[in-house]
Amino acid sequence: MSKFKGGEWLLFGAIWLICALLVLSQWGMGEYRRLQDGFELAAHQAYAGVARRLDQNESVLSAIDALLLSREPFDAPALSAFSREMLPRYQQLYAIEFFRNVTAENRASFLREMETRFGETFYIRDFDVMGKRSWQPAPVRQQSLVVSMIEPDLPAASPVFGYDVLGDPHFAPALRKVLLSGQKVSSRPFDLYDGGGRAYMLMQPLFRQSAAESRRTSVKRELAGVVALVVFCDKLLQLPVDQSLPGSLDLSLLPKEGDGSEPLYERLHRFAEHDWWPVVTRLELRLPLNSEAQPFVLGVAQDVRLNDLALLPLLLRELFITLLLAAGGLIYKQRMALRRERSQADEELFLQSERASVTLSAIHDGVLILRQDRCIEMANPMALQLVEMPSEEVLGQPCHEVFRLLGELASEFAEDPISECFRTGLSVELPERMQLTTARGKVHFVEGGVAPLLSRDGVLIGVVCALRDMGRCASARRRRSKPVKPV
Incomplete structure (x- = not known):
């Protein structure tokens, strides 16, 4: 105490x-x-x-x-x-x-x-x-x-x-x-x-x-x-x-x-x-x-x-009350310590989450986290721009209802990278000229990869998709390389 x-x-x-x-x-x-x-x-x-x-x-x-x-x-x-x-x-x-x-x-x-x-x-x-x-x-x-x-x-x-x-x-x-x-x-x-x-x-x-x-x-x-x-x-x-x-x-x-x-x-x-x-x-x-x-x-x-x-019964009762309150004090102390630890852990988790969120928002790649049921759990702003949908229509939806990844020259029955990652539990590099088709039918050429998301026990609980819009990147390169006319 x-x-x-x-x-x-x-x-x-x-x-x-x-x-x-x-x-x-x-x-x-x-x-x-x-x-x-x-x-x-x-x-x-x-x-x-x-x-x-x-x-x-x-x-x-x-x-x-x-x-x-x-x-x-x-x-x-x-x-x-x-x-x-x-x-x-x-x-x-x-x-x-x-x-x-x-x-x-x-x-x-x-x-x-x-x-x-x-x-x-x-x-x-x-x-x-x-x-x-x-x-x-x-x-x-x-x-x-x-x-x-x-x-x-x-x-x-x-x-x-x-x-x-x-x-x-x-x-x-x-x-x-x-x-x-x-x-x-x-x-x-x-x-x-x-x-x-x-x-x-x-x-x-x-x-x-x-x-x-x-x-x-x-x-x-x-x-x-x-x-x-x-x-x-x-x-x-x-x-x-x-x-x-x-x-x-x-x-x-x-x-x-x-x-x-x-x-x-x-x-x-x-x-x-x-x-x-x-x-x-x-x-x-x-x-x-x-x-x-x-x-x-x-x-x-x-x-x-x-x-x-008869002082002995009084002393025994007072001793019982003292021990009971001491036990209550110890329990209270332990609960307060657990509460402080939990608060510190929540604070650290919030800071980590906040740092991850800021980091994801700052990068130019689209990042989506899919749960084990292949529903979208998180999507950063660049990913929302890539699929051209607001977060309300994206979060919690099955990924195939929001976008699809298809190879330009792949056969009809080729396995998409997301399914392969879920099946093998290994990271999958996106092949060249990978096409991302949105729910509204727009096609983007993307590159990147799909990585498995594992629990502490090594169990697959989801995947992380990192996608870069190759068309946007080319436009940005052209804007940077375009000469500036003198005034």
């Missing part, structure tokens, strides 16, 4: 660029669809795992309610035993707690019960869960919901006993909703007391039948307290181990109020070996979880990195 001109290089470069961009766009759309489909499949699998854990949370609360509904009085040991049995089964449950309903009427008895249990003075306390996280004695309130049971009962969690959850502004709105509706309600996420991460509480009220009212027709239930599941956000968003999900998924819990809300919790994937690759784009999907008690939206995101793309 070294002979390509600047414009041709620009043309092929533009064609290659357009084809490369078309291939790139087609490959990019296909890759995006492939990655998007794989991401959506993984997101829905992660969604199914999180939704299953939410259902497990609500099932545990419903089982606790059914366990304690018929027990009178409130059976705290049964709740504790049931909690110890449930916790190992569900990885997302950090703890199960019970908040005793403490009012002004039963406050003194509750404190004596707890002092007997712990063997020391017991205080109801407040804790700034979202602020300085410091303990302080709680004032006497008309109603308090005090932590009186924690499973697992670890030493690190002992300061939490006596915590008035209803007195904390962070939990108070959700607890009031629990008390008013009597249904399961989730709290806002918070940081665990021991620094173990972030969690939220799924709470449900527990009622018991009043002994004083049991004899009456209308049964009245009084609040025993609120049972709460402390749900570990990180374990809730853990990817299912029984499914081959990509480890690069980022999960987050979002509130259902609005799409633009800040996430309540994010579980980012751990750093992997391929994370040093540059990020091409980020895929995101938000899936509302079907739980009224836990009104969350699951956010799923994944960074698409350069190594996630």
Whole structure:
């Protein structure tokens, strides 16, 4: 391609660029669809795992309610035993707690019960869960919901006993909703007391039948307290181990109020070996979880990195386009070279033909070229004068219809020189006193010869007749020899 001109290089470069961009766009759309489909499949699998854990949370609360509904009085040991049995089964449950309903009427008895249990003075306390996280004695309130049971009962969690959850502004709105509706309600996420991460509480009220009212027709239930599941956000968003999900998924819990809300919790994937690759784009999907008690939206995101793309098909396609255009360029170059050679050959042939035509026109002999079928292919001006016919009536006509060559003293059946040349393929000298008779009957004495016209392979394809009008030549000699009279 070294002979390509600047414009041709620009043309092929533009064609290659357009084809490369078309291939790139087609490959990019296909890759995006492939990655998007794989991401959506993984997101829905992660969604199914999180939704299953939410259902497990609500099932545990419903089982606790059914366990304690018929027990009178409130059976705290049964709740504790049931909690110890449930916790190992569900990885997302950090703890199960019970908040005793403490009012002004039963406050003194509750404190004596707890002092007997712990063997020391017991205080109801407040804790700034979202602020300085410091303990302080709680004032006497008309109603308090005090932590009186924690499973697992670890030493690190002992300061939490006596915590008035209803007195904390962070939990108070959700607890009031629990008390008013009597249904399961989730709290806002918070940081665990021991620094173990972030969690939220799924709470449900527990009622018991009043002994004083049991004899009456209308049964009245009084609040025993609120049972709460402390749900570990990180374990809730853990990817299912029984499914081959990509480890690069980022999960987050979002509130259902609005799409633009800040996430309540994010579980980012751990750093992997391929994370040093540059990020091409980020895929995101938000899936509302079907739980009224836990009104969350699951956010799923994944960074698409350069190594996630199937680059080999793109490279093969681009290579194919490049090779195809290179082959097209070579073919174009060859055709242009052939065209130039053909043009040069045509020019040379034209020049040769033009030189031959000028030469034939300049000589004083009549020259006719006959084809193999003995039709006249070419006649110079002197030959047209000799046969006394215009070129329109001569070219393409059989020679015997235009002129005949006969010897003056030849017999009737003597072979004419043209037929002899066609028969033998050899040059034939015209005998003396050869007569040329035109179609109009005029006779000229001529001399000259007939020569064969051969192809490159030596095949006879015609003859050339060179005829000189002897009468014209004699007249010319007489004019040249005539003396000029003096003036």
